[in-house]
Structure formats: C-alpha cells, structure tokens
Amino acid sequence: xxxxxxxxxxxxxxxxxxxxxxxxxxxxxxxxxxxxxxxxxxxxxxxxxxxxxxxxxxxxxxxxxxxxxxxxxxxxxxxxxxxxxxxxxxxxxxxxxxxxxxxxxxxxxxxxxxxxxxxxxxxxxxxxxxxxxxxxxxxxxxxxxxxxxxxxxxxxxxxxxxxxxxxxxxxxxxxxxxxxxxxxxxxxxxxxxxxxxxxxxxxxxxxxxxxxxxxxxxxxxxxxxxxxxxxxxxxxxxxxxxxxxxx
Amino acid sequence: xxxxxxxxxxxxxxxxxxxxxxxxxxxxxxxxxxxxxxxxxxxxxxxxxxxxxxxxxxxxxxxxxxxxxxxxxxxxxxxxxxxxxxxxxxxxxxxxxxxxxxxxxxxxxxxxxxxxxxxxxxxxxxxxxxxxxxxxxxxxxxxxxxxxxxxxxxxxxxxxxxxxxxxxxxxxxxxxxxxxxxxxxxxxxxxxxxxxxxxxxxxxxxxxxxxxxxxxxxxxxxxxxxxxxxxxxxxxxxxxxxxxxxx
Numbered sequence: 001x002x003x004x005x006x007x008x009x010x011x012x013x014x015x016x017x018x019x020x021x022x023x024x025x026x027x028x029x030x031x032x033x034x035x036x037x038x039x040x041x042x043x044x045x046x047x048x049x050x051x052x053x054x055x056x057x058x059x060x061x062x063x064x065x066x067x068x069x070x071x072x073x074x075x076x077x078x079x080x081x082x083x084x085x086x087x088x089x090x091x092x093x094x095x096x097x098x099x100x101x102x103x104x105x106x107x108x109x110x111x112x113x114x115x116x117x118x119x120x121x122x123x124x125x126x127x128x129x130x131x132x133x134x135x136x137x138x139x140x141x142x143x144x145x146x147x148x149x150x151x152x153x154x155x156x157x158x159x160x161x162x163x164x165x166x167x168x169x170x171x172x173x174x175x176x177x178x179x180x181x182x183x184x185x186x187x188x189x190x191x192x193x194x195x196x197x198x199x200x201x202x203x204x205x206x207x208x209x210x211x212x213x214x215x216x217x218x219x220x221x222x223x224x225x226x227x228x229x230x231x232x233x234x235x236x237x238x239x240x241x242x243x244x245x246x247x
Numbered sequence: 248x249x250x251x252x253x254x255x256x257x258x259x260x261x262x263x264x265x266x267x268x269x270x271x272x273x274x275x276x277x278x279x280x281x282x283x284x285x286x287x288x289x290x291x292x293x294x295x296x297x298x299x300x301x302x303x304x305x306x307x308x309x310x311x312x313x314x315x316x317x318x319x320x321x322x323x324x325x326x327x328x329x330x331x332x333x334x335x336x337x338x339x340x341x342x343x344x345x346x347x348x349x350x351x352x353x354x355x356x357x358x359x360x361x362x363x364x365x366x367x368x369x370x371x372x373x374x375x376x377x378x379x380x381x382x383x384x385x386x387x388x389x390x391x392x393x394x395x396x397x398x399x400x401x402x403x404x405x406x407x408x409x410x411x412x413x414x415x416x417x418x419x420x421x422x423x424x425x426x427x428x429x430x431x432x433x434x435x436x437x438x439x440x441x442x443x444x445x446x447x448x449x450x451x452x453x454x455x456x457x458x459x460x461x462x463x464x465x466x467x468x469x470x471x472x473x474x475x476x477x478x479x480x481x482x483x484x485x486x487x488x489x490x491x492x493x494x
C-alpha cells in the first residue's frame with residue numbers, strides 16, 4: 001500500500017536551474033527525487049505545487065509524493081535534510097490523505113518580492129533581492145499595488161511560453177507593497193498565477209515608480225490583454241514563493 | 248605624484264578562494280586588482296589589512312593602494328561597485344596620508360563568528376553561519392569566552408602553516424559570546440590574530456559547550472602552547488572580519 005506525503009520546504013534558488021527536472025542540470029525537483037530514491041530505495045516522483053524559475057527562492061514550497069517505504073515522517077525529514085544540499089531545507093513532512101496533490105489541491109499561493117533600495121546592496125543580501133537604488137516614486141507604487149486585486153484577466157502580465165492556459169483569468173485576494181528599512185516588499189496572495197506574472201506585476205510597479213504608468217492606469221494595462229503594454233519582467237533573485245494553502 | 252587610498256569593503260567569501268591572489272583562482276584581492284587596473288589603466292597593487300581564508304566573509308575589510316589616476320574617491324567607489332561581482336561591495340573610499348598602509352597601520356581588528364542553533368538552518372543563512380544544532384552548554388561557553396582576553400601567548404590556537412611569527416603573543420581586548428534569537432555570536436577584538444586563531448577559539452568554545460573543557464581550563468589550554476590541546480578549527484562559513492581600526 002503506497003502512502004501519500006505532504007512535504008514543505010524552503011530553498012535558495014540562486015544556484016539551481018529552477019524547480020523542474022532537466023537533464024544534466026541542478027534542479028530542486030531533481031535533487032529531491034535523487035535523494036528520495038536513495039531513501040525509499042526505489043524511484044519517487046515529486047509533484048510540486050508549481051514550478052519556480054531559475055534563481056527564484058521559496059520560503060514555503062510544497063510537494064506531494066507517494067512511497068511504499070514506511071519510514072516515519074519525522075525520520076524522513078531528517079534523512080532528507082541530511083542528504084540534500086544546504087540550499088534546500090525540508091521544514092515539515094506529514095502523512096496526507098490519498099487524494100492530496102500539491103498542485104491540484106492548492107487553493108491559494110502567496111509570493112513575496114524584495115526590492116533593495118539602499119545605494120549599496122550588502123553582499124549578503126544581493127542573492128535575495130532586486131537592487132533598485134535609483135529614484136522611484138514609492139508612494140505611487142504603494143497606491144498602485146492593490147489595483148491588481150480581484151478576479152481579472154491577467155493576459156497582459158503573462159510571459160508567453162509553451163504553456164497553454166484554459167483561461168488567463170485569475171483571482172488576486174491581496175496585493176500590497178510596503179517599505180521596511182531599506183527593503184520595499186511586494187506581497188501577493190492569489191488563487192493561482194500565470195507564467196512570470198508576479199515578476200511582471202513588479203516590473204509594472206517599477207514603471208509606476210518611474211512615472212511611466214499612473215497608479216490608476218493599472219486597469220488600462222490589464223484591459224489591454226497585451227503583454228507589451230505592461231512593465232518588463234523583474235529579476236528572479238527578488239522572488240520568493242512564500243506559501244501554498246490547502247483546504 | 249601617486250596618491251594613497253584607504254578603501255573599506257564587505258564581501259561574501261563563500262565562492263572565493265580567499266583574499267590572496269592565486270593563479271587561476273577567484274580571489275577578493277585578485278578581483279580588486281583586476282578592476283582597479285581597468286579603472287586606473289595601469290597595474291594597481293592592493294594591500295589588505297590581512298588575508299581572509301576561503302569561505303570567510305568581511306563586513307569591514309580595509310585595503311590601501313596607490314594610483315596616479317586622479318578620479319575622485321566617490322567616483323572610484325561607484326566605478327568599483329559597477330565592475331565588481333555583487334558578492335564584493337565597496338563601502339567607502341577616501342584619500343589617505345602617504346604613510347598609511349592597511350596592514351602596518353592597523354591597531355586593532357574585530358572578528359565575528361556566527362553559530363546557528365536552530366534545528367533546521369534556513370537556506371538563506373547557511374552560507375553565513377556554522378550550523379550547530381546539537382546540545383551545547385551555552386552558559387559555560389558564555390563564561391569561557393572572556394577567558395581569552397589579555398596579553399597572552401596564543402600558540403595553542405595558531406594553526407601551523409608556512410607563516411613564521413616573530414612572536415605568538417597577542418593582546419585580546421574583548422572576547423564575548425552572546426545569544427540573540429537562534430544565533431550564538433562570538434565577537435573578539437584584538438591587536439592582531441594568528442593564523443586560524445578565531446576559528447580555533449570558537450572550536451575550543453564548542454569543546455567547552457560539549458563539556459570536554461571546563462571554562463576555567465581555558466588558561467590550561469593557553470599555557471600548554473600546544474595546538475593539539477585546543478579545539479578543532481570551526482568552519483570558515485561562520486567567520487566575518489567585522490572591522491579594522493587605525494589611529
């Protein structure tokens with residue numbers, strides 16, 4: 001009888017070619033499957049709540065997997081952390097109902113994006129922020145952030161790739177920007193996100209900060225349903241998958 | 248007429264083979280000399296306050312150098328940060344008297360060593376700490392720390408290498424260990440330090456924490472003048488050169 005597991009993890013994505021397994025590349029999923037196969041002594045398929053791109057970090061990514069090996073969840077957590085690179089840390093491992101799937105069961109996700117505003121970015125932070133020392137109208141950006149909330153068509157904010165979306169409509173429950181010390185932090189919680197959507201929202205907020213887009217023009221950007229009217233894609237280094245919610 | 252410069256910098260030493268120039272290796276001094284030569288359009292020799300080993304970080308390393316190029320110090324700072332890797336950041340650049348030398352003019356140095364005590368070390372901290380989740384008598388370690396203070400022969404705490412010391416006597420002005428949150432931080436300020444001395448003090452404090460050495464036995468360790476009686480060398484990742492003082 002196969003058991004189903006729910007595992008929560010954090011990672012520093014800087015030195016990884018993203019979440020998804022790729023031949024001959026260091027990936028988070030690849031490392032997890034390699035180490036789980038060692039522990040389970042048979043191949044284990046890892047289902048993430050979603051992919052993260054190269055250089056993107058996680059404070060609370062979730063994956064599910066099934067395995068026959070009866071190792072207790074607490075022992076599995078320790079065995080995983082013992083074998084994984086230090087840049088990947090398992091935070092929790094627990095038994096899950098048979099129908100739990102990290103991707104299909106998710107009801108909400110939260111992302112965080114960190115912008116460092118200091119003139120000189122400390123070398124211990126540069127892996128984890130987008131360094132933006134130039135002038136920005138932060139008040140305008142703070143006003144613009146909640147304008148992404150609601151059930152909206154986010155096609156203007158999806159980078160096109162080979163993914164086919166049934167719909168580009170998503171619901172954003174909250175979208176806020178706050179300044180704390182030298183960090184400007186954008187937090188967004190939603191039902192789901194299109195490819196590069198958070199980084200494209202941040203790129204659009206930067207355009208607002210530079211005076212190229214007014215806060216009230218966020219609606220116009222969304223209504224255009226055209227990627228070219230939104231801001232450019234903000235760098236991966238500032239982005240963290242903060243958490244995934246389940247019923 | 249050559250001008251003399253005093254430059255203060257911070258770096259994340261994880262991906263460097265230490266401070267000192269080595270052929271075909273990425274080093275801090277090597278990167279500084281490469282970039283300074285580009286800016287000055289002639290070779291520039293960098294004199295650090297001292298070497299740091301591979302993986303050791305700096306919050307406030309200092310170097311001096313002479314150059315003929317009249318670029319203002321503030322412009323030099325910006326030009327250096329523009330060309331250097333993000334892991335190395337210039338914090339200050341200023342004109343210095345002709346006799347200033349980062350190493351020979353130094354009167355004191357401060358080092359910081361960070362020990363992470365949480366069960367799971369966050370992946371965003373593991374490059375900057377020594378992860379020590381096992382039981383330690385921290386009270387005994389805190390009591391032992393100031394016992395390294397004073398003018399003492401630190402031969403027991405010097406890793407032998409090809410360096411020849413005129414004397415192994417050094418003066419430690421302060422030596423303290425404090426717990427803040429999940430971090431146990433050792434700070435030591437002294438007239439100078441022998442090779443690996445701070446990491447060997449920390450290794451000895453770990454022995455105290457494990458009950459292998461009593462706090463009052465620190466004197467015995469020092470009086471033995473024998474490297475084999477002290478603790479092992481704590482990992483480079485936890486060590487920061489915090490600052491260098493000049494008259």
